[in-house]
Amino acid sequence: MIRLLVVDDIASTRQNLQKLLGFDDDIEVVGTAGDGREAVEMAHATKPDIILMDVNMPVMDGIQATELLTEELSASPVIIMSVQGERDYLRRAMQAGAREFLIKPFSHDELVAAIRQVYMLEQKRGTYLADHAPAQTGVAATARGTEPGEVILVFAGKGGVGKTLLASNLAVALSAETSAKVALVDLDLQFGDVGVMLNIDHPRSITDLVSSGEAIEPEILGDVLAKGPGGISVLLAPLSPEYADLVTTKHIRNIMAGLRGQFDYVVVDTSCHVSEFNIELIELVQKILVVTSLTIPALKDAKLTLKVLESLGVDAAAIQLIVNRVDAYSDFNKEAIEGNLRSPVVAQLPFEPRVVGEAVTRGVPFVEIQPEAEISRAVRELVAQLVPSVVWAGRREPDKVKKRRSLFGR
Ligand SMILES: Nc1ncnc2c1ncn2[C@@H]1O[C@H](COP(=O)(O)OP(=O)(O)O)[C@@H](O)[C@H]1O
Numbered sequence: 001m002i003r004l005l006v007v008d009d010i011a012s013t014r015q016n017l018q019k020l021l022g023f024d025d026d027i028e029v030v031g032t033a034g035d036g037r038e039a040v041e042m043a044h045a046t047k048p049d050i051i052l053m054d055v056n057m058p059v060m061d062g063i064q065a066t067e068l069l070t071e072e073l074s075a076s077p078v079i080i081m082s083v084q085g086e087r088d089y090l091r092r093a094m095q096a097g098a099r100e101f102l103i104k105p106f107s108h109d110e111l112v113a114a115i116r117q118v119y120m121l122e123q124k125r126g127t128y129l130a131d132h133a134p135a136q137t138g139v140a141a142t143a144r145g146t147e148p149g150e151v152i153l154v155f156a157g158k159g160g161v162g163k164t165l166l167a168s169n170l171a172v173a174l175s176a177e178t179s180a181k182v183a184l185v186d187l188d189l190q191f192g193d194v195g196v197m198l199n200i201d202h203p204r205s206i207t208d209l210v211s212s213g214e215a216i217e218p219e220i221l222g223d224v225l226a227k228g229p230g231g232i233s234v235l236l237a238p239l240s241p242e243y244a245d246l247v248t249t250k251h252i253r254n255i256m257a258g259l260r261g262q263f264d265y266v267v268v269d270t271s272c273h274v275s276e277f278n279i280e281l282i283e284l285v286q287k288i289l290v291v292t293s294l295t296i297p298a299l300k301d302a303k304l305t306l307k308v309l310e311s312l313g314v315d316a317a318a319i320q321l322i323v324n325r326v327d328a329y330s331d332f333n334k335e336a337i338e339g340n341l342r343s344p345v346v347a348q349l350p351f352e353p354r355v356v357g358e359a360v361t362r363g364v365p366f367v368e369i370q371p372e373a374e375i376s377r378a379v380r381e382l383v384a385q386l387v388p389s390v391v392w393a394g395r396r397e398p399d400k401v402k403k404r405r406s407l408f409g410r
């Protein structure tokens, strides 16, 4: 039974909500309140499982009440209800510690789904905290043992150069070719398209991790991550662009720490801006793959991007160039590009519109459906360059690994 406290200053709204929830056998309204102050008192008295909270109320508004309750009664999570267009409330509510946000008018199904979801996550958090002594961090057995995983950022100064395509196929190939556990994270927060690229239909996204406090527990992570092809786990971007700025670099810090405890590799897709967010993100990663195509504007932007990285003090050894869309018409000279951009070209991906087109249309990675295509080979070569031999152990017989690695001429 989920015990609920309903808070709204309009009596008829309270009654309607009670009536609406009367149909659900697993939900019981244990109290109602007409303003924030009353809500805090009632919550202390009834210790509800969930608090359904309006924003605009007399005496004390819902945001302030949520802030107090998050501090005083953290086991009673708050779901905020607000009307459309109050975008600023959404941010403030999440900052105040609200776990979920419902836009009025919402349907019965939406309401019940939100209540059950928040309840379930809270239960998991409770069990996790009870099962784990504070000193334990819940590090899973990965190919690296207890060493934290490596974050590989896929970055570019220009959109459309193939970041998302590379990030998704790289993650899948990493997982398929090695014994590593791999996560793919979509940090193109506004217009992330890892979900469409890999045809993942999953209701949870990174915004579900924003409200879950300081450390991100493995159970919560397991719930929010989607299953992707080739055994990878995928953290999707917010479902709608307006949720993007709910995710701050402080959250990313916690999320990355959580992921690095669980995965050997965390491949991150990004937006192409040299934004404050991306600059802070760069500090959290171990490797940066800068993707460029061979057009003059793309090369110019790659050069500028590399300059910015240099000025930020990023270790040059952590940066590698990937040249994408190489075709018979492009005047590709590896040495010239390396000299001009002063960074090693670690991989060149051919322009293969047929292979890529089919994969993108079907929402499947080309490394899976066309493993013998040139572009798939190029991605596997990249994997071989990025991954130290220890991660291969246990997956392939040693001679096969050797052969494969020497094939790449290293
Ligand atoms: N090597 C390639 N061969 C053929 N088409 C490509 C290649 N790389 C990228 N594309 C095309 O460019 C599109 C944009 O790629 P995407 O990864 O979404 O770019 P970004 O994430 O950098 O904005 C892809 O959907 C694909 O159609």
Ligand SMILES: [Mg+2]
Pocket (backbone or CB within 6 Å): 163, 164, 165, 188, 193, 270
């Ligand atoms: Mg993209």
